[in-house]
Amino acid sequence: MKKILNTMQHALTSAQIVEIKTKYGDNVEIVDLKNFSESLFSQLSNISVYADLSTLAYNLICTINLNNFDSVILPIGSPAFMYTLASRNDEIYADKLFAHSERVSKEVTNDDGTVTKTNVFNHVSFITIV
Numbered sequence: 593m594k595k596i597l598n599t600m601q602h603a604l605t606s607a608q609i610v611e612i613k614t615k616y617g618d619n620v621e622i623v624d625l626k627n628f629s630e631s632l633f634s635q636l637s638n639i640s641v642y643a644d645l646s647t648l649a650y651n652l653i654c655t656i657n658l659n660n661f662d663s664v665i666l667p668i669g670s671p672a673f674m675y676t677l678a679s680r681n682d683e684i685y686a687d688k689l690f691a692h693s694e695r696v697s698k699e700v701t702n703d704d705g706t707v708t709k710t711n712v713f714n715h716v717s718f719i720t721i722v
Contacts, residue, residue, distance in 0.1 A: 596616075596620060596622045596661065597655070598665045599636065599666055600666070600667070603624065608691065608715050612718075615718075623661070632655060636648060636668045639670045639672075643673075649677045653683050653684055657683075663686050663689050664687075664688055666690050666691070688720070688722070689718040689719070690718065691718060692717050693713040693714055693716055694713070696714055697710070697711050
């Protein structure tokens with residue numbers, strides 16, 4: 593069985609689950625970081641400008657490696673955190689799956705003449721980095 597850690601803020605969409613099962617087969621366990629390590633998820637989801645990014649990266653790497661995850665779904669945290677994590681790529685034993693989406697903007701004219709703009713992000717694919 594393949595173990596995959598989902599670090600993203602949201603649950604996987606049906607399109608993302610289909611892609612994962614196509615890639616790995618039906619025998620996949622997807623674990624959400626927010627349920628697995630609520631503290632680490634909270635720290636990564638709400639990174640302070642004063643946070644020790646290196647320590648946070650180390651903690652995520654240990655969570656991935658010590659629990660034998662085969663893959664980890666990213667991104668999580670700030671761009672600065674992702675840069676810090678990527679600089680330690682060789683320490684991460686799991687494949688990194690970066691969710692790639694397409695933004696679709698919709699504008700609706702309301703009855704009062706105002707316009708409501710909504711952005712919807714549609715999953716395109718995972719980009720795998722080993």
